[in-house]
Amino acid sequence: MEWKIPVNYKGRRYWLKAVLEYQSNQVLRIRVQGRKSSVLLENNYPLLKKTNAKKGIQWKIREGSFGHTDQDTAKLLIDIFSALEEYIKMDLK
Numbered sequence: 001m002e003w004k005i006p007v008n009y010k011g012r013r014y015w016l017k018a019v020l021e022y023q024s025n026q027v028l029r030i031r032v033q034g035r036k037s038s039v040l041l042e043n044n045y046p047l048l049k050k051t052n053a054k055k056g057i058q059w060k061i062r063e064g065s066f067g068h069t070d071q072d073t074a075k076l077l078i079d080i081f082s083a084l085e086e087y088i089k090m091d092l093k
Contacts, residue, residue, distance in 0.1 A: 001091055005032070005083040009076045018084060025050060028088065029062065032080055039064035041080075045088055057085055 001020040006013060014034070021040070022029040026047045032039050040063035048055060059081050066073045 003084075003087045005080065005087070007076055007079040007083065010072050016080070018080075018087070028092075030084060032084075037064060039066075041084070043084075043088075045085075045092070049092075057081075 003018045004015050005018050006015055008014075017033045019031050019033070020028065021031050024046065026044065027042050028045055029040060029042045032041060039061060042060045042062050043057045045057050047053075048057065066077070
């Protein structure tokens with residue numbers, strides 16, 4: 001699966017490409033790509049769905065990094081997570 005996700009960073013809107021790279025009964029791994037770099041994210045959505053847990057989705061950064069961490073970078077990461085959660089919940093019913 002592949003998605004285009006809209007995010008805001010330092011007052012500008014960007015579209016990032018997100019590709020589902022791996023899916024099991026416990027985890028999803030999604031690569032999010034910008035122009036110059038990419039990040040591999042992992043979450044536990046399949047496990048939560050399988051067990052009907054009411055917890056929130058837990059995210060981990062498996063590969064890549066954001067250069068420097070500041071408030072704008074944290075907001076970018078939150079935007080990526082929330083956009084991906086919407087697509088995941090729609091597409092993986």
